[in-house]
Amino acid sequence: MSNDYARLQESQDVIISAIAQSMVIYGVTPSVGRIYGVLYFSEEPMTLDEIKDQVAMSKASVSNGIRELIETEMVTKVWRKGERKDHFIAEKDFLRNFLNFFVKMIRLERNLITKAVDQTEPTIEDIAHHSTDEEARRIANRDLELTEGAKDYLDWIMRLANTMESGDIFNHIPKKD
Structure with missing residues (x-):
């Protein structure tokens, strides 16, 4: 391994650690962040075993992280001709990841609150x-206003x-070209 290759590996490790730490901010475990980071830098789709070796986690933990x-x-599961094992690739567009994640979280939040309101409002x-x-x-009327x-x-x-989700957000906050 050349010195330049080792330096590249070190740089990737630093970025993977930063990705893992930043995902914690959004409620994702660091181990799932590391799995994503390894796939993000991978030039080829990877199997669970290959990911497991890179992140030094159990296969079950990697499988759960991949599912998340x-x-x-x-992450997307991809088929590779002539191979029986599942392979996985990372979505490289951080903006798409951000939008997908937040849309999912918003919908989960809406479902939780709507269910509670529907259950208690009558x-x-x-x-x-x-x-x-x-x-x-008096308290019930105040609670109705809060609802x-x-x-x-x-x-x-x-x-x-x-x-x-529709991409109309970019009409208000354009992407950088």
């Missing part, structure tokens, strides 16, 4: 309109997610 990356569309409305307890009615604020928020984040 596939769900966020940061009870809160009933108390607000029919309770004989004046304090309970409306949550609905407005959900509407806004869904419009944001749709704008990100």
Whole structure:
């Protein structure tokens, strides 16, 4: 191995570590970040065994990490002629990764909050309109206002997610050429 090749490897390791650390900010484990980083720098699709050797993790951990990356569309499974093992490649476009990740998180958040609001709003409305307890009615009316604020928020984040998903976001915040 030449000195230049070793220096390149070291540079890649530094960037892979930075990718792993930055993914922690978004709630992704460092090990999943390292898997992505290794695939990001790979010139060829890699098998689970090849990834495992690069990141020094168990095959089961690598498999779970790959599954997580596939769900966020940061990694794709590819078929290679004449080979039985699955191979994986990384999406190299950080902007696409960012948009896919955030759209997924926004939709998860919306589903959680919507379910809670749908489940509780009839009870809160009933108390607000029919309770004989004046304090309970006051609190229920306040909670209804808060629920409306949550609905407005959900509407806004869904419009944001749709704008990100469609690419219309770039009409407002253009990509650098």
